[in-house]
Amino acid sequence: MAAGSGQHPAAIPFPSMLANAYRSAAANGRLAAIVLFLPPALLLFTLFVVMPVAEAGWYGVYNWNGFGKPTNWVGLDNYRFVFETRAFGIALRNNVLIIVVSLTIQLPLALSLAILLAEKFRGAVALRMLFFLPYVLAEVATGLIFSFVYDGDYGLVAAIWRFFGAEPPYLLASTQTSMLAILIVVVWKYFGFHMMLFIAALQGQDKNLVEAARIDGASRWQSLRHVTIPLLYPTIRLSVFFAVVGSLQLFDLVMPLTRGGPADSSQTLVSFLYSHGVMRMRIGYGSAIGVILFAICVTFAATYKRWFMRDD
Amino acid sequence: MNVFKGSLLAVGALALSAGAVCAQTTVKWLHLEVNPAQIKIWEEVAREFEAKHPGTKVQMQFLENESYKAKLPTLLQSGDRPHIIYSWAGGVLKAQIDAGVLEDITAQTKDIAPTISAGALAAFTQGGKVYGLPFAQSQVGFLYNKALMAKANVDGDKIKTWDDLLAAVKALKAAGVTPLTVGGADKWPLHFYWTHLAVRVGGKAAFEAALRGENGGFESETFQRSGELMKQLVDLQPFQNGFLGFKNPQSTGYFGDGKAAMSLVISTVYHQQKALAADKVGIADDKIGWFNFPTIPGGKGEPTDTLGGINGWLVTKGAPKEAVEFVKYFVSKDVQMRLAGANFLIPVVKGADAAVSNPFMRNIAQNLARSNYHQNFYDQMLGPSVGRVVNDASAELAGGSMTPRQVAKAVQDAWKQGN
Numbered sequence: 205m206a207a208g209s210g211q212h213p214a215a216i217p218f219p220s221m222l223a224n225a226y227r228s229a230a231a232n233g234r235l236a237a238i239v240l241f242l243p244p245a246l247l248l249f250t251l252f253v254v255m256p257v258a259e260a261g262w263y264g265v266y267n268w269n270g271f272g273k274p275t276n277w278v279g280l281d282n283y284r285f286v287f288e289t290r291a292f293g294i295a296l297r298n299n300v301l302i303i304v305v306s307l308t309i310q311l312p313l314a315l316s317l318a319i320l321l322a323e324k325f326r327g328a329v330a331l332r333m334l335f336f337l338p339y340v341l342a343e344v345a346t347g348l349i350f351s352f353v354y355d356g357d358y359g360l361v362a363a364i365w366r367f368f369g370a371e372p373p374y375l376l377a378s379t380q381t382s383m384l385a386i387l388i389v390v391v392w393k394y395f396g397f398h399m400m401l402f403i404a405a406l407q408g409q410d411k412n413l414v415e416a417a418r419i420d421g422a423s424r425w426q427s428l429r430h431v432t433i434p435l436l437y438p439t440i441r442l443s444v445f446f447a448v449v450g451s452l453q454l455f456d457l458v459m460p461l462t463r464g465g466p467a468d469s470s471q472t473l474v475s476f477l478y479s480h481g482v483m484r485m486r487i488g489y490g491s492a493i494g495v496i497l498f499a500i501c502v503t504f505a506a507t508y509k510r511w512f513m514r515d516d
Numbered sequence: 517m518n519v520f521k522g523s524l525l526a527v528g529a530l531a532l533s534a535g536a537v538c539a540q541t542t543v544k545w546l547h548l549e550v551n552p553a554q555i556k557i558w559e560e561v562a563r564e565f566e567a568k569h570p571g572t573k574v575q576m577q578f579l580e581n582e583s584y585k586a587k588l589p590t591l592l593q594s595g596d597r598p599h600i601i602y603s604w605a606g607g608v609l610k611a612q613i614d615a616g617v618l619e620d621i622t623a624q625t626k627d628i629a630p631t632i633s634a635g636a637l638a639a640f641t642q643g644g645k646v647y648g649l650p651f652a653q654s655q656v657g658f659l660y661n662k663a664l665m666a667k668a669n670v671d672g673d674k675i676k677t678w679d680d681l682l683a684a685v686k687a688l689k690a691a692g693v694t695p696l697t698v699g700g701a702d703k704w705p706l707h708f709y710w711t712h713l714a715v716r717v718g719g720k721a722a723f724e725a726a727l728r729g730e731n732g733g734f735e736s737e738t739f740q741r742s743g744e745l746m747k748q749l750v751d752l753q754p755f756q757n758g759f760l761g762f763k764n765p766q767s768t769g770y771f772g773d774g775k776a777a778m779s780l781v782i783s784t785v786y787h788q789q790k791a792l793a794a795d796k797v798g799i800a801d802d803k804i805g806w807f808n809f810p811t812i813p814g815g816k817g818e819p820t821d822t823l824g825g826i827n828g829w830l831v832t833k834g835a836p837k838e839a840v841e842f843v844k845y846f847v848s849k850d851v852q853m854r855l856a857g858a859n860f861l862i863p864v865v866k867g868a869d870a871a872v873s874n875p876f877m878r879n880i881a882q883n884l885a886r887s888n889y890h891q892n893f894y895d896q897m898l899g900p901s902v903g904r905v906v907n908d909a910s911a912e913l914a915g916g917s918m919t920p921r922q923v924a925k926a927v928q929d930a931w932k933q934g935n
Contacts, residue, residue, distance in 0.1 A: 267934075269589070269611050269615075269900070269901075270589035270590075270593075271589060271592070271593070271611060271612065271614070271615025271616075271617060272615045272616065285933065356757055356758040356761075357757075357758075374757055374758025374760075374761055376758070376761040377700070377701075377757075377758035377759065377760040377761030377762070378758075378760070379915065379917060462701070462761070463701060465701055465703075465760065465911070466700065466701070466760035466761070466911065466915050467760075467908075467911065467912045467915050467917045467918075468908075478586075482586060483585065483586055483900070483904065484900050484901040484904045485589055485608075485611065485899075485900040485901060486900075486901050487589075
């Protein structure tokens with residue numbers, strides 16, 4: 205997230221601030237570096253981030269099917285239609301659900317595995333690799349694999365159910381279970397990534413601190429609870445950040461599994477945008493969804509960075 | 517020395533590229549066909565065309581049905597767009613015409629126009645201008661597996677009314693046979709039920725009244741009743757387990773594997789079920805049957821009215837004139853008769869249907885010839901946005917999350933919203 209750098213200019217008037225910045229930059233010899241390195245990044249950022257966002261904002265106030273130039277101005281009607289669409293509420297709820305599951309199941313799972321596997325013992329590296337593998341797999345491939353796993357006729361799930369003599373469920377075909385099925389895949393796929401984040405952080409920790417605590421008589425649990433985990437807070441905050449942003453972007457796992465169905469029960473905001481905007485050639489409407497999604501992302505990124513990641 | 521070498525190279529390269537420019541016009545032809553046997557004939561047609569028009573190359577490109585629909589607007593506005601694209605006519609075609617991304621081919625096709633069935637050509641005409649040529653028609657109806665029907669002592673040929681169908685479903689369920697298979701995840705296979713019921717209940721008059729917004733538009737009696745009738749069927753739980761998770765090719769394969777007795781499909785599924793069956797053989801010709809969509813007692817539609825598709829090729833803006841020539845060649849009587857003779861399609865060229873030799877396809881051809889009201893698929897006819905709402909709502913009705921009244925209202929609301 206590029207938004208909200210969180211820097212606060214003090215109460216210096218803008219022009220003199222600029223002049224100051226210029227002077228100090230030039231003095232440090234950084235001016236050349238800025239002139240050299242800033243334009244390419246700025247150009248790319250403008251071209252691929254700022255422009256599309258601005259365009260979406262523009263399209264969002266037109267009734268436009270994507271052909272030619274938008275001409276039919278409808279004001280905020282598209283936004284009203286979005287909020288009136290039942291699927292939008294479902295998608296929003298599902299995104300929140302993904303975040304909740306990420307925080308309550310995936311994160312503790314990743315953290316406990318990381319604490320176990322950060323130790324040096326035979327097979328630790330192999331296990332780390334194993335847990336990390338799902339993350340390496342492409343999203344669409346994962347979705348396809350799991351659509352076979354969940355298949356009620358031939359899938360692994362069906363085989364397990366049959367083994368216990370039960371009628372196999374069709375997890376992806378029911379409005380009650382479709383989201384559950386997706387959540388399982390999400391946790392399976394991404395816990396390894398968060399685990400790796402924690403392992404990296406754990407390995408960077410100063411071992412002396414835990415040792416000191418142990419010498420002071422702290423139990424294993426106490427040293428974990430009061431030394432190791434608090435030292436991990438910056439990484440946990442980062443992990444939460446990734447989980448939330450990942451939830452807001454979730455699309456390519458959903459499409460091969462359910463396409464957001466049945467009856468929109470497994471839509472996420474992005475799959476909702478795709479199936480209700482792009483597939484229907486309602487580019488104006490889709491852009492309105494995009495703008496709403498953008499607003500959510502920016503608000504989250506800015507507030508999260510300001511409130512929780514200030515010291516990191 | 518170096519300079520000499522360089523200039524020699526440059527001259528050589530120039531000569532080569534110039535040669536390529538004069539000699540080659542590439543016609544990019546985008547199709548959605550998945551049946552390898554049919555593609556083989558299409559390829560032959562392309563090679564023949566190349567032989568007759570030296571210096572022209574026909575390049576076939578393929579996209580999967582759903583991907584094609586998603587990609588189309590972007591595709592059509594790119595500089596590298598295909599010259600010939602697939603079309604179901606209807607509202608999507610209208611949007612493309614209005615956007616000016618298609619070539620007006622009226623003048624070039626004047627000579628061939630009189631040979632084509634007037635109704636099919638009209639589907640590709642707007643404001644007196646022709647934007648594409650139709651090449652095939654299809655009918656929606658019930659394909660059935662005779663062996664499975666026999667298990668429940670049901671004769672597919674005797675299913676004439678909606679109540680017959682409901683009775684057949686009950687009998688099949690009682691005999692432990694899955695009555696119907698449908699690709700519910702794609703949704704449009706489910707919209708056949710709701711829309712074909714509307715064709716039977718209200719006929720042509722009701723559809724046209726709905727388009728004009730009369731009697732409450734799509735919320736009118738006709739469409740509510742269609743939903744109620746569909747619900748009668750849905751309440752019997754006639755579909756395969758997990759049908760809302762099945763994509764259409766999966767469902768077609770399911771039928772081809774002999775796992776369900778009937779399926780409401782486009783007539784071309786007769787071929788596709790073979791290609792998509794696990795054994796690549798599917799249901800043999802003597803084991804497969806077809807009956808037209810049942811009638812509704814008191815329905816205003818004629819029993820001969822049909823729902824189905826009109827498929828054609830469109831020529832995109834800026835395409836070389838060879839592209840039009842190729843489309844003309846494709847719908848020439850000679851090629852149409854060949855494709856009809858191989859029983860792949862119901863031709864649109866007058867007299868070409870005589871070549872249809874297979875009894876199954878002959879029957880479809882006759883049904884279409886008898887039909888006075890051939891309703892194009894709603895999801896194409898009503899345009900991409902309203903069409904998708906019809907599909908969504910039909911799927912929700914089938915899944916039990918919407919009532920017939922809500923379905924009718926959802927479609928009407930979308931129609932009023934209009935984008």
